[in-house]
Amino acid sequence: MWKKFSSSPGGSSKFFSQEKISPASVNSAKEVQGCDFPMTKTDMSRMKIIRATNQLYLNLDILDCLAYGKLFLMITEKKESSKKTVIKLEHVNKSFYQDEIVFPILNDISFEIPEKKLITLMGPSGSGKSTLLNILSAIESADSGKVEVFGNQLSQSTEEELTIYRRKTIGIVFQFFHLFPYLSAIDNVALPLYLSGISKSIATAKAKEALSLVDLGHRKEFTPKEMSGGEKQRVSIARAIVHQPKLIFADEPTGNLDSNSSEMIMKLFASCVKDLGISVFLVTHNEQIGLSGDINLHMLDGKIKTK
16 A cells, blocks of 8 residues: 655645756656656655665665574574583593503593484404493493583492483493393393383383384293394393483494394394484494494594594
């Protein structure tokens, strides 16, 4: 809808005044405004207001674009900063002692790992991989440095807090399975839940679900001696995920398996990350597996390198 710029003394509205301008001014108006009819001084003033208003809106549009761009960058940066850090190590050292002889194992290790990633750590025997895994699992403590898992400093935690950490926050998969030979698969998987005080009916239901996730629902009543090595390791993975941990530590999980079983185990770990949102920290000697993670670390002589 058009807006009226002025009103006559009598109250009637008019858009153009009758005051004429000189031919020179008209020619100037034609050049500036692209008009093909004479314009009064008042008309020129009004046209200038319109042009100024349009320029103002143009400037506002530009400012809006800049503002939206800045807002987008702020949201993006916020999303990036909101990504949680699973593991953060700063200048971690660990040595073992025999009489007066010192055996340095971890040497000033620092690294940071984001959540929901498959992390592989590869290195030769004696390089310190298992020691690092034990420290992250709160089985051992570092001599110095800071060890944080999900923002919690393990070195400042009480033994009770560390027990809760091991029982609820993490799951562990071992090279040699560590299943109770006289218990069925479902009871082996449900055991961590029993220790947490969960009722047998709920623990059994969760154990069945975990066994189904590793495709062993049909073997739930079998004992370890009735299973292959790959099946035992899948039971071990089911036990590690049954309490819905945030992080799984796996120590040479394919070390005693053939290539087909190893491939199946690695697919399960990838599924833990992708489908369950669990971070996986895996130690291996196998170079192919060591290069298959989202983040691949290499350890040599107690130091960490990123590959």
